Every structure is written in C-alpha cells, then in structure tokens.
Amino acid sequence: MANILANDGLAQSGIDLLEKEGFEVKNTRVAEEQLANYINKNKIEALLVRSATKVDKKLIDDCPSLKLIGRGGVGLDNIDVKYAKSKDIHVFNTPEASSESVAELVFAHLLNGVRFLHDSNRNMPLEGDSQFKQLKKSYSAGVELRGKVLGIVGFGRIGQATAKIALALGMEVLFTDHHTKEATITLSYFDGQSVDFVLKSKDLKEVLANSDFVSLHVPSQEKYLIGKKELALMKPGSGIVNTSRGGVLDEVALVEALDSDHLAFAGLDVFESEPNPEIKILMNPKISLSPHVGGSTIEAQQRIGIELAQKVIKLLK
Ligand SMILES: NC(=O)C1=CN([C@@H]2O[C@H](COP(=O)(O)OP(=O)(O)OC[C@H]3O[C@@H](n4cnc5c(N)ncnc54)[C@H](O)[C@@H]3O)[C@@H](O)[C@H]2O)C=CC1
Numbered sequence: 001m002a003n004i005l006a007n008d009g010l011a012q013s014g015i016d017l018l019e020k021e022g023f024e025v026k027n028t029r030v031a032e033e034q035l036a037n038y039i040n041k042n043k044i045e046a047l048l049v050r051s052a053t054k055v056d057k058k059l060i061d062d063c064p065s066l067k068l069i070g071r072g073g074v075g076l077d078n079i080d081v082k083y084a085k086s087k088d089i090h091v092f093n094t095p096e097a098s099s100e101s102v103a104e105l106v107f108a109h110l111l112n113g114v115r116f117l118h119d120s121n122r123n124m125p126l127e128g129d130s131q132f133k134q135l136k137k138s139y140s141a142g143v144e145l146r147g148k149v150l151g152i153v154g155f156g157r158i159g160q161a162t163a164k165i166a167l168a169l170g171m172e173v174l175f176t177d178h179h180t181k182e183a184t185i186t187l188s189y190f191d192g193q194s195v196d197f198v199l200k201s202k203d204l205k206e207v208l209a210n211s212d213f214v215s216l217h218v219p220s221q222e223k224y225l226i227g228k229k230e231l232a233l234m235k236p237g238s239g240i241v242n243t244s245r246g247g248v249l250d251e252v253a254l255v256e257a258l259d260s261d262h263l264a265f266a267g268l269d270v271f272e273s274e275p276n277p278e279i280k281i282l283m284n285p286k287i288s289l290s291p292h293v294g295g296s297t298i299e300a301q302q303r304i305g306i307e308l309a310q311k312v313i314k315l316l317k
C-alpha cells in the first residue's frame with residue numbers, strides 16, 4: 001500500500017482513517033532541503049501539506065513517485081498546481097472545512113479591536129493601581145459592533161460565513177466580489193425559524209468608503225488589493241482585519257494609516273513575511289495579532305483530516 005507523508009501535520013482523525021485502509025502515514029516534518037530525498041527514500045505517493053511546505057517545480061521534478069498532493073486547507077498558493085497537473089499529479093484541497101473557524105477569528109480580532117483587548121493584555125501586567133486607573137481611562141472609549149457596517153472584500157465561502165456572524169450580531173453587511181454579484185445569507189434559529197438576507201455586490205471603493213470595519217477574504221493576489229489609495233478611502237476611525245493572505249494588504253501603508261490615526265486598529269492573522277512578520281507590525285499597539293491560525297481549530301483540523309483521508313483513499317485505492 002502507498003506511503004503518505006503529512007509534512008505539516010495531520011489530525012488524528014485523518015491518520016486513523018488512512019491507517020484503517022492500510023496506508024502507512026508518516027506524520028513528521030521534513031526540512032525543505034531534505035524533503036525530496038525523504039520522499040524518494042520512502043517511496044511517498046501522497047504528500048499532504050498545509051501552508052508551510054512549498055511544493056515547487058524542483059520538488060515535483062525531483063520526486064517522480066508523487067501521485068497526489070493534498071492541501072489541508074484552502075489556499076493553494078504554496079503549490080505549483082499548474083506544473084503538478086502537467087505531470088499528472090492530482091492536487092486537491094479541503095475548501096469548506098475551515099470557513100467557520102476563519103470567520104470566527106475575524107470576530108475575535110474585531111472584538112479585540114473595538115475594546116482594545118490586544119493592547120490591555122500587553123499593558124495590564126505592569127503593576128500598580130495608578131497603572132490600572134490609567135489603563136481604565138485609556139480603554140474606556142470602546143464601541144459596539146451592533147449597528148455598525150462590516151465591509152467584506154471577497155464573498156466566497158469565508159466571506160459569506162463572516163457575513164452570517166455579522167448579521168447575527170446586528171451589523172449591516174456590504175460586500176464586493178468580482179464574481180459573485182448577489183448572495184442570500186440565511187440565518188437559522190434553534191426554533192427552526194430562519195431569515196434570508198439578500199445582499200448585492202458593490203464596488204470596492206463604495207465598500208471601503210461606507211464601512212466601519214473591513215474584512216478581507218480573497219485568495220492570494222498578484223499585487224496589493226488594499227494599498228495606500230484604498231486605505232485612504234476607508235472611513236476615518238475604522239478598522240481592518242486580514243485573515244486572507246499576506247500581500248493582499250500593503251503592510252507599510254497600513255502602519256502609516258494607523259500611525260496617522262486615520263485607522264483605529266487592524267487585526268492580522270496573515271503577514272507579508274511569514275514566518276517572520278515585520279517588527280513594526282508586531283510591536284504596533286493598534287494591531288491585534290494571531291500567527292496564521294484562522295483554520296487552526298480542533299474542529300476544522302478534524303474535518304480537514306477526514307476530508308483529506310477520504311480523498312486520498314478514493315484516488316489511491
Ligand atoms: N487565515 C487562515 O488560516 C486561512 C486563510 N484562508 C484564505 O482565505 C481565502 C479565501 O477562502 P474562501 O473564502 O474559502 O475562498 P473562495 O474561493 O470561496 O472565495 C474567494 C472569493 O474572493 C473573490 N475574489 C478573488 N479575487 C478578488 C478580487 N480581486 N476582488 C474581489 N473579489 C475577489 C472570488 O470571486 C471568491 O468569491 C483563501 O484563498 C485563503 O487564502 C483560507 C483558510 C484559512
């Protein structure tokens with residue numbers, strides 16, 4: 001039976017399913033320089049990755065045993081998909097499994113942002129009652145999300161999951177998407193009732209200018225989608241959250257917009273230079289940070305593990 005390497009980790013649910021079917025799963029991290037060697041030595045047929053492992057032309061050329069590349073997650077920007085397919089290697093991802101987790105993280109950042117939690121967590125360990133009183137003063141001008149406008153850029157699976165939470169919180173939702181022109185978001189309640197919200201796409205400029213908060217949900221882009229010009233269009237005092245990809249949002253322009261008080265806060269899960277984000281980003285008191293964990297909940301990773309395993313089994317058996 002074929003050998004499988006899960007190079008960026010795989011939930012036990014996926015390992016169990018694969019092993020039950022007789023596959024040998026190596027759930028270990030092999031460094032980039034040794035990866036081709038390892039794949040060849042162990043006759044690996046399926047390589048399972050997340051975002052950390054780069055699967056480029058060279059690796060594909062160096063590993064003729066590879067039949068499948070499975071991406072546990074959504075973004076395929078770390079894999080040369082076109083080249084892999086030209087070599088008859090199947091490439092697949094798990095597009096739906098982490099949408100809810102990413103959408104919830106958006107609200108973790110938004111709620112941090114509007115109540116300064118990221119900054120009070122940094123500052124409260126400093127001792128003294130005068131310090132406490134001073135911090136209480138500084139952080140006493142929070143605002144509510146309810147009644148505010150959330151602008152969503154990219155209205156696919158995660159954008160729509162984010163819209164659903166926003167609507168449930170009593171926010172208004174605007175969106176822009178270059179394919180989806182209209183979408184119905186259904187809120188279902190425990191008593192079986194449901195409410196449909198029909199939303200229509202608007203221009204990016206209109207969304208930026210009319211939103212209290214903006215959340216980004218597009219795939220990796222060739223160039224910044226949100227740069228200096230776009231940030232300038234945003235409402236003074238608004239906030240932005242990026243859980244999509246570093247490089248969608250210009251970090252230099254972002255820091256300028258925060259330092260000049262044009263924007264109130266940002267929440268970042270993804271960074272232009274991962275795994276070493278810029279110090280100016282890391283140390284900015286107006287930025288709520290998370291280390292690319294949008295899809296990293298127990299539930300999402302279990303769903304991802306099962307979906308990856310099912311796809312490998314279907315393709316290799
Ligand atoms: N932070 C994290 O851990 C995670 C991040 N992601 C990121 O989120 C991205 C989105 O995921 P999904 O919503 O599942 O993808 P999706 O494909 O369902 O939705 C993306 C939407 O963006 C739209 N779009 C693309 N380029 C655009 C542009 N320039 N302007 C306007 N709209 C544009 C597309 O038409 C599509 O509707 C992924 O590609 C990935 O980069 C995904 C999962 C976890």
Ligand SMILES: O=C(O)C(=O)COP(=O)(O)O
Binds near residue numbers: 051052
């Ligand atoms: O699924 C995605 O696109 C993600 O960005 C998640 O990345 P990760 O699997 O957590 O390295």
